[in-house]
Amino acid sequence: MTSMDAADLVYADGVSVVKVAQAAGAQTIERAPTTDIGWDVLQRLGEELGRPPLVSVVGGRPGVAQDALHTLVQAGVARPALATHGY
Numbered sequence: 001m002t003s004m005d006a007a008d009l010v011y012a013d014g015v016s017v018v019k020v021a022q023a024a025g026a027q028t029i030e031r032a033p034t035t036d037i038g039w040d041v042l043q044r045l046g047e048e049l050g051r052p053p054l055v056s057v058v059g060g061r062p063g064v065a066q067d068a069l070h071t072l073v074q075a076g077v078a079r080p081a082l083a084t085h086g087y
Contacts, residue, residue: 007081008053009045013038042077052079059086 013034021029046052055078057065062085072078 006054007056008049009041014059039075039077042072046077052077054079054081056082058082058084061085062087 013032015031018029018031042053042055055069055072057069057072059065060068065083065085069078069080069083073080
């Protein structure tokens with residue numbers, strides 16, 4: 001089983017996701033930046049699960065994903081699964 005199969009939620013943030021969806025025929029799709037909705041999604045998911053969700057953060061320059069996941073864990077809205085850069 002892969003990490004994504006075991007995830008509580010899989011969410012992709014990025015223009016590339018929008019472009020692939022449009023190429024696949026999506027009529028209406030927008031980028032929903034994690035910085036805009038991520039906190040609310042994680043808090044609500046944690047309430048539904050009764051525990052902070054297991055979170056992987058992938059992308060950005062080396063160190064950025066690790067810092068982001070650390071911030072989420074310290075805030076109590078996530079449990080760490082994986083943090084890796086996008087290069």
